[in-house]
Amino acid sequence: MPGVASVGLTDALLLNDANGSDVYTDRTTDLRPSNAASNAYVYHISPDYLYAEGTSLLSGRPFTWHDDQNSPHVAIVNEVFARKIFGSVENATGGYYKMPDGIRIQVVGVAQDGKYGSLTEDPHAAVFLPILQWPSNSNWLVVRPKGDPQQLGEVIRRTLQQLDPVLPVQIEKRYDEVATVLFPSQMASLALGVMGIMGAMLAVTGIFGMAAYSVTKRLRELGIRVALGAQRKEILRVALGRAFQLLAFGSSAGLLLGILASRVLASIVYQATPRDPIVLVGAVLAMSLVGLLAASVPAHRALSVDPMILLREE
16 A cells, blocks of 8 residues: 555554463473563564564564464564573574473564563563464554555555445554553653642742741841851851751752652653662752752841941841
8 A cells, every 4th residue: 555664463562452471491391380481472463563663673584474374483582582581682593482382482583672561661571473373363453654644544444444344443543552651651740740849849938938037036146246257158157057957958858758769750750760860869959959049048138247237226
């Protein structure tokens, strides 16, 4: 069909409904689940599926239409699978592994890793098997367009309806599917962001209020210190020492709580990792900067104390 770069067939979509299966090394004879070398997502695909999905082969060959029920069982595995079962990507091609029913399968290619169950999952083993060797009655066509996917989708729909007017056709764009998968994380991130802004505003208000109150109650003391020759850094230390102590304590407590909550955040925020130093240090620096900004106005007032005016008022 004009406008189609490639099309593949699969029994399960990425980030949707893949099934897992235990896999065993070729040397394993006792195929009990406890002896499994790994658990892998399993997809049954046509020869052009990987290209349609944009998945590259790192070694070996792709499937062909000759990989059918009359030919030996073959598979394409991802990098994680290759390293777990064979030790490296290089050793995987040409090697054999076993399925739970004892069938030996030869690896003919290694594909790059991807996201299979969710975008936040750790790297997971995956196996691609020829759909002609493992037929399925539930399939998806994955189409890679050359141009506008929306226009191509309408052409595909009309073509299928000409073949079978009552055939139900469901067409989805991959980016729409990814957006659906990301929606809960986006909402959680938005809620966390709003709460973070509110927390920062409360921190600014509290630090500013405490620093301003401290400076106001100690103006006369500060005036006397200035009159006796106190330096600017000494005035700042006396006027804002408590505010900086609170800022240091709050940053330390926030850092500790952030480390404890990092695993929860990592399961919500895409590509965030537990104990991410950039995130943790960035948060501490950001809140420290906010605290210093809140204390800057009282600090300026403390440095501008005129002892003569205070003494005349006394």
